[in-house]
Amino acid sequence: MKVYVTGMGIISALGVGKDATIKSLKMNRSFITKSSDQEGIWSEKHFGEVPFSTEELVENSEFNEGLSNRTLSLGIIAAREALKQSNIEVDKNNRVGLVFSTTVGGASLTEKHYKNYLSGTSTPNFFKSNDITYNAMAISSALGITQNISTINTACSSSAHAIAYGARLIKGGMLDQVIVGGSDALSYSTIHGFNSLCLLTDGVCKPFDRNRKGINLGEGAGFICLESESAIKKRQSKALCQLSGYGLTNDFHHISSSSPEGQGIQLAMQKAMEMTNCNPEDIGYLNAHGTATPNNDLTEGIAIKKIFNNHPLSFSSTKSMTGHTLAAAGVIESILSILAMNNSFLIPNVNFEETMPEHQMMPVSAPEDKEINHVLTNAAGMGGYCSSLLYSK
Structure with missing residues (x-):
């Protein structure tokens, strides 16, 4: 059974x-800046x-029930935009579900x-x-x-796993339409956690660059509406693209580091492409996980090199523009990849200067027009979680 994106x-x-x-995306610059909201160091x-x-954000979300928080408001804003574009009518007669993801x-x-307690x-x-279910219930x-x-x-692969789970609910005949997404806001807890692992960079991140020094954390939310082919025909609706493949694996190496050879993300890409019957040369653009940490970009680069071998590949990490949006990364980067495919352009890997000597891979360095039929996007998370999603026109 085919699964399509409609919003x-x-x-x-x-x-x-x-x-x-x-x-x-077409400005060829990073939107990562010094914090306007964080305090102290x-x-x-x-x-x-x-x-x-x-x-x-709470005001723009137009939702004031219960305990509002930044993660929730971001999620509602994105979810409402997706639902509006899809024109899905949510009522008791529809087999509609929601799959949400968050870490914060x-x-x-x-x-x-x-702070209030101290005062x-x-x-x-x-x-x-x-x-962990509070925001999902509030968004629904x-x-x-x-x-x-x-x-x-599943840590930073959460929304990618949510998308695959939504697709499986449709393929298994359990639901006809699933609104899937993720949301995470910046928080001191997250910032301190990543800092304790020495993963934060002092400046702006440089994915796949020889002199990369770490992550810039980001925030945001993304939602996509998945539908079965029969549901689209019944509504006489139009699909934006097909979710044609996905691969979910585990590195089984270390709680916070990728395996040296990137076996987990390599297998995830292979599984996604096998499900779609795609060959390496069919992939018009790859949105890599690309966190700009020494470990991730080295191991993911090795995995990409093994999959694509000598085939030309247009790839970049959009985290160079957005920062790492944690649980929301998989769905946000899916949306960015679909926008690139449907508008025929490549997204640049900003801040890139020098190739890594280990694999000499050159990401897209400037916006470029290109006809794209298939896009692949990777997401990985602590705990060894690896995922790859494939979207097709």
Whole structure:
């Protein structure tokens, strides 16, 4: 059974919505800047921030039920855009579900409560937002979805796994339409965690560059609407593209590092391409995981080299523009890849200067027009999680 994408919604450092995002992608610059919101030692670090206050996001989400938090508001904004484009009617007669993913969840409310506690005030019921399912239930309520609601957390591959799970729900005949996405906001907990692993760079990240020094954390949300072929025909709707393949694997090497030869991500790409019957030369663009850490870019580069061998490949890491959006990375980068395919252009790997001596791979360095029929996007997460998604015209 074929699965199609009929709607997309996105909010990130690139802007709000698909039109603003396309415009930003073609500017050939990074949207990672010094923080306007973080305090203390983090005020000099660079992040891929969404340029709105939490209060503004809550207002724009038009959802004030329960405990609002930044991750939730980002998710609702993206989900509503996707649902609007798809024209899916959510009612009790439709077999519609929602699959959400997050790593940060409502951490911002916990941090707010801690500050309030120190000042002698309180944040009633803040702990409810720490439930990993809280934001999924709130987003489904905002959309009018009352059943078939799931939450997935596989670290930074979460939303890629959510997309594959949504596709399997359709392929298995359980649902006809699934709204799938992920959302994560910047939080001190995440920043301190990545800093403790010595993974943050002082400047702007340089994926696949010889002199890369680490990650810039980002924030954002993305949602896509998946539908079965029969559901699209019944509604006489139009698909944006087909989710034609996916591969989900585990490196089984180390809790926070990729295997030296990148076996996990290599196998994920192979599985996605086998499901689609695609050959390496068929892939018009690869959006790599590309975190700009010494370990990831080396091992992922080795895996890419093994898959594509001597075949010419256009690839880049869009984290050079958005920062690493954690659980939302898989779906945000899926949307960026689909936008590139449907608008016939390649997304540049900004900040790149010098090839890595280990594999001498040259990413796309400037926006370029290109007809693309298939795009591949990778996502990986701590715990060895590896995923690759393949979209086709």
